[in-house]
Amino acid sequence: MKELVIVSGKGGTGKTSISAALAFLSPQKVLIDCDVDAANLHLVSGAIIRETHEFKAGFEPNVDENKCTSCGQCTDLCRFGAITAGVITTPFNCEGCGVCAFNCPEHAISMLEKQAGHWFLADTHLGQLIYAELGLSVENSGKLVSKVRQEGKKIAKAKKFPLMITDGPPGIGCPAIAALSGASLALAVVEPSLSSIHDLKRLVDLVAHFKIPLAVCINKSTLHRENTREIIAWCHSKAIPIMGQLPYSDAFRIAVQSGKTVLEMEDAAVIEEMTKLWHNLAKRLEVSITESNIGFFRRKLHIFQ
């Protein structure tokens, strides 16, 4: 099973729109949304939740007031300024390290497992989707990303699907690292703006650090042709293949507004370029471009069963 991860460094370059369009074109795939602190893919795919699962990760301290003598040992030892003499004064500062609990002379503090969010299995018109919702102001977004990937892989394996398409998070920190590690191919979506080019270069360094194959897709390529040429030249010098160039089009915005993929918008130029992008990716990933007859009949058979 191949895993295509769509990333960008900079936010808002079109990761989700492109992920949805690729899922529309790809015959057999599982879709996952690894932007766990601001998931959006379910909004354009008509998602109906089939399963909801709790996600627990990390710990939080719980103080037994009857045992606490307010000695202040916890305050002295806490490096995050989260606790004052047995009172969790600033819960947002707490990293859940347990130093207060392990070093309390009265054993008044225990560490409880923390509810860190939910993950969902949903049916969509693009196929099955796994996405998540991180709890309010909790750590562990990287762990939740790993969980979503793990569940996606299970489904792909069970259904014998050759591909998992991952809508990745922005940035280069823990969620991005968790989404990328061990992927078959990272597709970096870049737009021809100085910010996006700058962020692409940092992302390229990150991907090289983890030794993941990388390809680029230029979105809104007609917005600034000079910058587009610069991206092409730069990628060429780094031997990074460019898999597609999508034109600047209002169709993307209108598609999001109407909860559809951009391919359903009747913008011929976008449809053509997006199809080219998918063909290039499929070739690179060695997955079939269209549904094989065998796969088609197997699925039909599955309906009858």
Add this chain to the structure above:
Amino acid sequence: MLISIASGKGGTGKTTLALLLASIHSDITLIDCDVEEPNCHLFLKPEWQDQGQEVAVMIPQINIELCNGCETCSTVCLFNAIAISGGAALLFNELCHSCGGCILACQQGAITEDKKLIGTITTGTSPIFPAIQFLSGSLDIGTPSAVPLIKAIKEKVSHLAGDILLDCPPGTSCSMVTAIKDSDFCILVTEPTPFGKHDLELAMNITHLLNIPTGVVINKSDENIGDESIESLCHIRQIPVLAKIPHSFSFAKEYAAGFIPDEFQAVAATIWSQLNAKGSEGI
């Protein structure tokens, strides 16, 4: 006044708004807290005043000679950053939160601490906007957590009076929370799409939880589609819409080239007058 600019969804215009607001102020400090992907400097083109201050976190150093492999440290480490291998403790740097718990727990005195660099803070002034005092954080590539770097850069300006603007990272997780924490006011920038609205709501939950007065700016505004649903959300949540920045292809083009056009200075001025009014009311 400490004003943070956040969004939930990425690419809605946080940096644009931060620069617009800073560019018309007579004396302001602007901080780029989006340390994973900082961008403000691309527009300010600053003259850096220093080589940059390196920021480090403390991580444990295990003295194998003294370690007897008793597993106490790995038991107390709730981040699973220490494992016992070959009869001695082994540290996984990326998982460590620098809490110091293992040092307190080790009975052999086998663990000390040493610095590990995670990023850089640079300071500068822009020849284009001389009234802006500028600080920018940049996370070293491969470092998972941006939180200690964001804390360090905020610490650097904590003594300053006057107006400070923070350009925050996207999302709603620990980096964003660390960046907006303690601000007097938070501006959430959104775009009038279902994506923008969905993530705006998540960001509103965070500012509500942190008890930070909040206002919304609708960027790439379009009266025909979308604005209304954002406005009704703001109405329900009793959060004011401070301004709308119209969708403009020419602006996007200038922005792509690294310029902040004058086009929306009047919008920025109305936002400042509302912020100042809130400031004098004591927010």
